[in-house]
Amino acid sequence: MEKRSEILNVSALTKVFGHGETEVRAVDGVDLTIRAGELVLVMGPSGSGKTTLLTMVGGLLRPTSGSVEIGGVDIASLDGGRLTEVRRKTVGFIFQSFNLWESLSVRENVELALNIGGQNGGRARARATELLQSLGLGHRLNFRSRDLSGGEKQRVSIARALANGPRLLLADEPTANLDSKHGHDVMQLLRRIADEGNRAVLVVSHDERIREVADRVLWLEDGRLRAIGKMVRDPVCGMGLEVERSVSIEQEGRTYYFCSRGCSWEFRSEPARYLTVVETQARGN
Amino acid sequence: MSSSPAGELWVVQQGTSDPFHSLSLVEPAAIERVSGIDGVQAVVPVLSRQMNFAPPGGDEQSVRLMALDFGAFPASPDLRERFLPTQGQIVIDETLSRKTGLDEGDGLAISGVALTVAHVGPRGGDVLSQFAFVSFEDARAIFGVVDVVNYGMVVLEEGAQQGPVEAAIVDGHPDLQVYTAKEFAESVRKEIDESFIPIILILVIIGFVVGTAVVGLTIYTATIERTREFGVMKAVGASAGFLYRIVLAQAAMLTAGGFTLGVLGAMAVARLASEAVPEFATDFQVRDIAGVLAVAGVMAVLASFVPVRRVNGIDPAIVFRA
Numbered sequence: 001m002e003k004r005s006e007i008l009n010v011s012a013l014t015k016v017f018g019h020g021e022t023e024v025r026a027v028d029g030v031d032l033t034i035r036a037g038e039l040v041l042v043m044g045p046s047g048s049g050k051t052t053l054l055t056m057v058g059g060l061l062r063p064t065s066g067s068v069e070i071g072g073v074d075i076a077s078l079d080g081g082r083l084t085e086v087r088r089k090t091v092g093f094i095f096q097s098f099n100l101w102e103s104l105s106v107r108e109n110v111e112l113a114l115n116i117g118g119q120n121g122g123r124a125r126a127r128a129t130e131l132l133q134s135l136g137l138g139h140r141l142n143f144r145s146r147d148l149s150g151g152e153k154q155r156v157s158i159a160r161a162l163a164n165g166p167r168l169l170l171a172d173e174p175t176a177n178l179d180s181k182h183g184h185d186v187m188q189l190l191r192r193i194a195d196e197g198n199r200a201v202l203v204v205s206h207d208e209r210i211r212e213v214a215d216r217v218l219w220l221e222d223g224r225l226r227a228i229g230k231m232v233r234d235p236v237c238g239m240g241l242e243v244e245r246s247v248s249i250e251q252e253g254r255t256y257y258f259c260s261r262g263c264s265w266e267f268r269s270e271p272a273r274y275l276t277v278v279e280t281q282a283r284g285n
Numbered sequence: 286m287s288s289s290p291a292g293e294l295w296v297v298q299q300g301t302s303d304p305f306h307s308l309s310l311v312e313p314a315a316i317e318r319v320s321g322i323d324g325v326q327a328v329v330p331v332l333s334r335q336m337n338f339a340p341p342g343g344d345e346q347s348v349r350l351m352a353l354d355f356g357a358f359p360a361s362p363d364l365r366e367r368f369l370p371t372q373g374q375i376v377i378d379e380t381l382s383r384k385t386g387l388d389e390g391d392g393l394a395i396s397g398v399a400l401t402v403a404h405v406g407p408r409g410g411d412v413l414s415q416f417a418f419v420s421f422e423d424a425r426a427i428f429g430v431v432d433v434v435n436y437g438m439v440v441l442e443e444g445a446q447q448g449p450v451e452a453a454i455v456d457g458h459p460d461l462q463v464y465t466a467k468e469f470a471e472s473v474r475k476e477i478d479e480s481f482i483p484i485i486l487i488l489v490i491i492g493f494v495v496g497t498a499v500v501g502l503t504i505y506t507a508t509i510e511r512t513r514e515f516g517v518m519k520a521v522g523a524s525a526g527f528l529y530r531i532v533l534a535q536a537a538m539l540t541a542g543g544f545t546l547g548v549l550g551a552m553a554v555a556r557l558a559s560e561a562v563p564e565f566a567t568d569f570q571v572r573d574i575a576g577v578l579a580v581a582g583v584m585a586v587l588a589s590f591v592p593v594r595r596v597n598g599i600d601p602a603i604v605f606r607a
Contacts (some may be wrong), residue, residue, distance in 0.1 A: 039310045045437065048375075051605050054605070055602050055605055058520070060520060060601050060604075060605070081524075084519075084522050084523075084524055085522065086522075087520065087521060087522040087601075088521065088522025088523075088524075089522070092521075093520055093521060093604070095604060097607070099604050101514050102515065103515075112518075113521055115527075116518065116521055116522055116523045116524075116527060117522065153529050160521070164522075172605055279378040
């Protein structure tokens with residue numbers, strides 16, 4: 001099997017905020033490599049450093065130490081102008097709150113990104129139209145972006161991120177503001193983008209559902225990254241958790257996993273109630 | 286003075302500064318002598334003085350009364366209608382007509398001399414005073430003078446050079462001073478230039494500063510309101526030049542809108558002001574409007590400086606903050 005090219009190579013990446021007693025190591029010696037065609041999901045609790053990691057990888061925040069290589073170029077050592085150029089040509093951003101230019105139409109949102117990338121006039125207009133049509137937004141080209149549904153907004157955001165042909169897509173909680181159907185659509189779209197093009201997708205999210213489309217899932221906690229084990233869902237509180245870190249019990253020949261003893265006791269007291277929930281969820285999936 | 290009969294040179298008493306602030310008294314004999322200089326076709330004696338009068342039923346008004354003694358010198362019917370009324374008649378302009386309510390056929394008296402309005406001419410360009418023309422005989426009676434005139438309007442023979450005639454007048458008549466028609470008109474304009482232009486200039490400067498501040502603050506406010514949108518542009522790779530062009534384009538559009546409204550508003554205000562105050566004369570020239578447009582362009586550039594600094598200071602990482 002042909003070895004795919006490295007798109008992102010993060011090495012010993014560290015970001016320290018404050019100093020002395022107030023020092024916080026938001027990201028602490030992270031190593032990460034992502035190849036073309038890969039979709040990597042980074043999960044972790046709030047405040048674990050996910051967004052700080054993404055911000056540094058995207059060239060929006062300078063690391064305290066370590067390197068971020070995109071396509072073989074260490075962006076941590078670039079000056080402001082070159083860094084802007086990297087963001088323009090090599091990286092595409094997808095945001096939790098979409099961050100569309102709301103006074104512009106759907107097409108103009110993508111067109112402006114193309115203008116920023118150096119394409120202008122009819123060429124940019126045609127490219128924006130083509131891109132939006134390929135994402136199923138051909139019927140919304142002249143709509144104001146503020147008038148779209150959440151799912152449509154996120155697809156416009158993805159079209160904008162793809163406008164200048166970046167090798168690396170960075171998505172910050174891309175499904176957090178979407179309902180389950182639109183969240184699923186966006187996940188599938190990100191998977192398709194990773195599969196189709198010679199590009200990689202790095203997603204940071206709390207959303208368990210993205211695990212389904214991820215090639216790898218990493219866990220970031222206290223600024224440190226590690227591979228994640230098998231994930232299960234607590235049938236009582238619904239929380240996603242690693243098997244190795246959960247409390248488990250056997251019930252009628254099946255094993256159930258819980259975030260705490262409290263949840264397991266709750267389950268034992270009324271198993272039929274929670275098993276119904278588990279079966280309903282299973283059917284829904 | 287541009288609507289006056291064509292006099293290339295004006296002869297005045299030595300030391301006369303301008304027709305509004307300096308009295309020129311010239312003997313008719315001097316006018317006769319100048320008439321004999323080579324190249325001079327004729328010298329038209331002119332009487333002129335600022336006079337007060339009260340129109341019937343109205344408040345006292347001031348008018349610059351003028352009289353030209355063409356004598357046997359030929360004058361066209363148009364010239365006669367506008368500047369050479371017969372004895373007992375007066376020609377006024379539209380501004381004085383509106384101020385006083387006088388119209389053709391109406392009677393008035395100046396210094397006891399009864400006059401009838403023979404013709405109402407177009408408005409003059411002088412905001413300080415209106416000109417009215419009477420016959421030379423009536424002017425003598427009104428001013429109470431007999432053997433003196435105020436100016437001599439020199440008409441040159443065809444092909445005669447102005448310079449040598451002027452030199453001959455000055456050389457042969459040390460008691461006289463010669464103005465070219467242009468200098469004479471400029472001496473009239475001088476009072477406006479010295480009295481009003483500095484005030485208007487200060488108002489223009491204040492307008493420029495206030496206009497620049499308004500455009501700048503508007504763009505600055507718009508920039509603050511769109512901080513996140515500018516942040517997104519920076520995040521996706523917009524260069525400083527690209528962002529500057531956006532801010533400048535906004536400032537230019539705002540300034541262009543202000544310029545258009547300003548010009549249209551100025552024209553409307555001028556029209557209203559002219560209705561309310563007859564002597565309020567305005568003249569919109571393409572050159573002046575183009576100048577204002579150029580200044581507006583400078584305002585747009587200056588007004589962009591502060592917002593651009595603000596945009597440059599936006600941290601693109603804000604896009605990741607909820």
